[in-house]
Amino acid sequence: MRLIQNMCTIAEYPTPGSSGSAAAASIDCCLGAVSGRRLVKIAVVGASGVGKTALVVRFLTKRFIGDYERNAGNLYTRQVQIEGETLAIQVQDTPGVQIHEQGLSCNEQLNRCIRWADAVVIVFSIIDYKSYELIGQLHQHVQQLHPGARLPVVIVANKADLLHIKQVEPQHGLQLANMLGCTFYEVSVSENYNDVYNAFHVLCKEVSHKQPVTSTPEKRRTSLIPRPKSPNMQDLKRRFKQALSAKVRTVTSV
Numbered sequence: 735m736r737l738i739q740n741m742c743t744i745a746e747y748p749t750p751g752s753s754g755s756a757a758a759a760s761i762d763c764c765l766g767a768v769s770g771r772r773l774v775k776i777a778v779v780g781a782s783g784v785g786k787t788a789l790v791v792r793f794l795t796k797r798f799i800g801d802y803e804r805n806a807g808n809l810y811t812r813q814v815q816i817e818g819e820t821l822a823i824q825v826q827d828t829p830g831v832q833i834h835e836q837g838l839s840c841n842e843q844l845n846r847c848i849r850w851a852d853a854v855v856i857v858f859s860i861i862d863y864k865s866y867e868l869i870g871q872l873h874q875h876v877q878q879l880h881p882g883a884r885l886p887v888v889i890v891a892n893k894a895d896l897l898h899i900k901q902v903e904p905q906h907g908l909q910l911a912n913m914l915g916c917t918f919y920e921v922s923v924s925e926n927y928n929d930v931y932n933a934f935h936v937l938c939k940e941v942s943h944k945q946p947v948t949s950t951p952e953k954r955r956t957s958l959i960p961r962p963k964s965p966n967m968q969d970l971k972r973r974f975k976q977a978l979s980a981k982v983r984t985v986t987s988v
C-alpha cells in the first residue's frame with residue numbers, strides 16, 4: 735500500500751447537537767473529496783496513553799513527533815494504493831477508553847465512531863498491563879456494536895522499544911489475538927514505521943476484499959439516480975424550430 739496524497743484534513747467528529755458546526759462541515763468536505771473511490775473507514779481505539787495518536791500520525795505521515803495533544807477524536811483522510819487500486823481511507827483517532835470497577839466505559843461519541851467504522855485497530859501498550867486487560871472487553875464491545883457482521887480487527891501491541899520495562903509478554907498479546915481471531919502486530923511507533931504500515935495495510939486489504947466493487951459512492955449515485963442526458967445546442971435549436979413551425983401551422987389553419 736502506498737500513501738498517495740495528503741488530501742486534507744483533520745476534523746473533529748461531530749458531537750450531539752453540532753450538526754451545523756464547522757466540525758461537521760469539515761467532515762463533509764472530506765467525504766466529498768473521497769467520493770468516487772472505494773472508502774475504507776478505520777477506527778483506532780484503546781486505553782489512554784497507549785500511543786493511538788502516535789500510531790495514526792506515524793502511519794499517515796511516517797513521522798514520530800513524541801508529544802501529542804490529548805486526544806479529542808480526529809478524523810484523517812488519505813488516499814492509498816492497495817493491490818493496484820486507489821482507495822480512500824479515513825482513520826478515526828479516538829479518546830482513550832476509561833476503565834471502571836464495573837468494566838469498560840465507552841461514551842456515545844466512541845460508540846458512534848465504532849459503529850461508523852469498517853474495521854478497528856485496538857491498541858495496547860506493553861508497558862501498561864491494564865491497557866492489555868482491556869482488549870478482550872473492547873473486542874467484544876466492537877463486535878456487539880456490529881451485530882451480524884464480523885468486523886475486521888487488528889490488535890496492536892505498542893511501545894516495543896521499552897522492553898526493559900514491559901508489563902506484558904509479547905506472546906501473551908499474540909495468544910489473545912489468536913483466541914479472538916484477530917491479526918496481531920507488535921510495534922514500536924517511535925522506532926519502526928514498517929510494522930505500523932503493515933498493520934494498516936492488512937486491515938485495508940481485508941476490508942477492501944469484503945466490499946463489493948459496486949459499493950463505491952460514485953457508482954451508487956449513478957445507478958440510483960439516473961441523470962437525464964443534457965441536450966446539446968443543435969438539439970435545442972431543432973426542437974425550438976419544430977415548436978415554432980407547429981404554432982405557425984396552428985395559426986394558419988385557424
Ligand SMILES: Nc1nc2c(ncn2[C@@H]2O[C@H](COP(=O)(O)OP(=O)(O)OP(=O)(O)O)[C@@H](O)[C@H]2O)c(=O)[nH]1
Nearest residue numbers: 782783784785786787788800805830893922923924
Ligand atoms: N517509547 C515510546 N513512546 C511512545 C510510543 N508510542 C507513543 N509513545 C508515547 O506515548 C505517549 C502517549 O502517546 P499518544 O499517542 O498521545 O497516546 P494516546 O493513546 O493517543 O493517548 P490519549 O490521547 O490520552 O488517548 C506520548 O508521549 C508518546 O510519545 C512508542 O512506540 N515508544
